[in-house]
Amino acid sequence: MSQNVFVTGTNSGFGRLITLTLAKKGHTVFATMRDITGRNAAAAEELTKAGEGRVHVVEMAATDDASVNKAVATALEKAGHLDVVVNNAGYAALGLEETLTSEDLLRQYDVNVVGPHRVLRAALPSMRARGKGLVVQISSALGRLVFPVMGAYGSSKFALEALSEAYRYELKATGVELTIVQPGAFPTEFGQKLAVGGEQERAQGYGPFANAVEMMGKSFEKMFSGDNVPSPQLVADAVLTLVEASAGSRPARVVVDPLQGQAAEGLNKAHAEVQKHLLAGMGMGHLAD
Incomplete structure (x- = not known):
């Protein structure tokens, strides 16, 4: 059954793959991105053509209330309703935290x-x-795990995890479900969206660790240089599975990380047990997964 899906951050990476994967399966996708008549004009045109009539590109800046409200209203006006919202837009600020x-x-x-x-x-x-x-x-897996020079990005994902889980509990009585997808490291255009701390001169006081961002970059290059490089299509496929799953069967979290997924999965399992006991003690055990 075709569904109306609203996806953010679709000009590249996971968002683009999610959009095309859903469209190819017959779903109607409202694909948002910034600057669709300027910097992202080519990406918007390519996505529209590849979607074969099932992809509608919508202008949206996730940092602007009016822009977000207008984008959602546009989708609702065209489709009548939304079955699924996929919040994918994001970027990473890297660097020693002091920078x-x-x-x-x-x-x-x-x-x-x-x-x-x-x-x-x-x-x-x-x-x-x-x-x-x-x-x-x-x-992200970094919503559970912590790496140096990725504290800003990781902490934003920790925050998103907490906010999303609270939403999941609160929405249970409404019939709206929420699932968190935790991708690991994948070779996508995400690396082109990295921002380095604005005061790099502060890094000089860290000795050999002043080049930590470069060290991290080399680690990822090595990770993606072998024969078993994970395909980002796995993330899009995971989203498709969730979209087409029956109501009530979707898990709280899905880890998509062929390289280091066991770490996040172990933490998710421990977290679920703690939450179960915590909620039960507060008389809200029915909310636990």
């Missing part, structure tokens, strides 16, 4: 945490009114 300015950190959270919140505030009223729907939050 990140207050503005660097605020923007990281604005895009990766407040952005998805804006989208849900715009989309959920219509979904709740219908008593059904699905929200897919694209988080």
Whole structure:
């Protein structure tokens, strides 16, 4: 059965693959991106053509309330309703944490945490009114694990995890489901969206670790140089599976990480047990997964 799906951050990477994968399976996708008549004009045109009539590219800046509200309203006007929202838009601010300015950190959270919140505030009223729907939050394995020079990005994903889980509990009575997808490291254009801390001169006081960003980059290059490089299509396929799953069968979290997935899965399992006991002790055990 064809569904109406709203996907953010679709000009490249996971968002583009998710959009095309859903469209090829017959779903109608409202694919958002910024600057569709300028910088992303080629990406918007390519996505529209590849979607063969099932992809509608919509202008949206995840950091702007009015832009988000307009994009969701446009999708609702064209489709009548939304069955699924996929919050995928995001980027990573890298660097020794001291090199990140207050503005660097605020923007990281604005895009990766407040952005998805804006989208849900715009989309959920219509979904709740219908008593059904699905929200897919694209988080990261770094919403569970911690690496140096990725503290800003990782902490934004930790925040998204907490916000999303609270949403999942609160939405249970409405019929709207929410699942968090935790991708590991994949070779996508995401690397082109990296931002380095605005005060790199502070790194000089860290001795050999001043080049930590470069060290991390080489680690990822090595990770993706072998014969078993993970395909980002795995993430799109995981989202498709969630979209087409029957209501009530979707898990709280899905790890998509062929390289290091066991670590996040172990933490998810332990977390679920702790939450189960915590919620039960507060008289809300029915919310636990």
